[in-house]
Amino acid sequence: MTGHDTEHHAVPVRTNMLVWAALMMLTAITVGVTSFDFGFLNVVVALSVATIKAGLVILWFMHLRYEGRVIRLMVFTAFVILAIAIGFTFFDVAYR
Numbered sequence: 442m443t444g445h446d447t448e449h450h451a452v453p454v455r456t457n458m459l460v461w462a463a464l465m466m467l468t469a470i471t472v473g474v475t476s477f478d479f480g481f482l483n484v485v486v487a488l489s490v491a492t493i494k495a496g497l498v499i500l501w502f503m504h505l506r507y508e509g510r511v512i513r514l515m516v517f518t519a520f521v522i523l524a525i526a527i528g529f530t531f532f533d534v535a536y537r
Contacts, residue, residue: 457501467490471491481535484531
């Protein structure tokens, strides 16, 4: 153990407020996009915005930003597997 497990990361309030503002802006984009019809890209746009929002939450509020490469790689791998599973679900829906 390197002592990293017990280390606390104090994130400045300003940074948290900026991340929160970005999340609110992305939520507004998500709501605004629903008034446009992009065809099959509607889901792609919504999932892209949701992925960015999830990334912000995981990096700053769940402190993944301060973890080692192995942990970040494990989380990234989990997201790739989730994206593949969601992609296969949409293939199934597209060919019905």
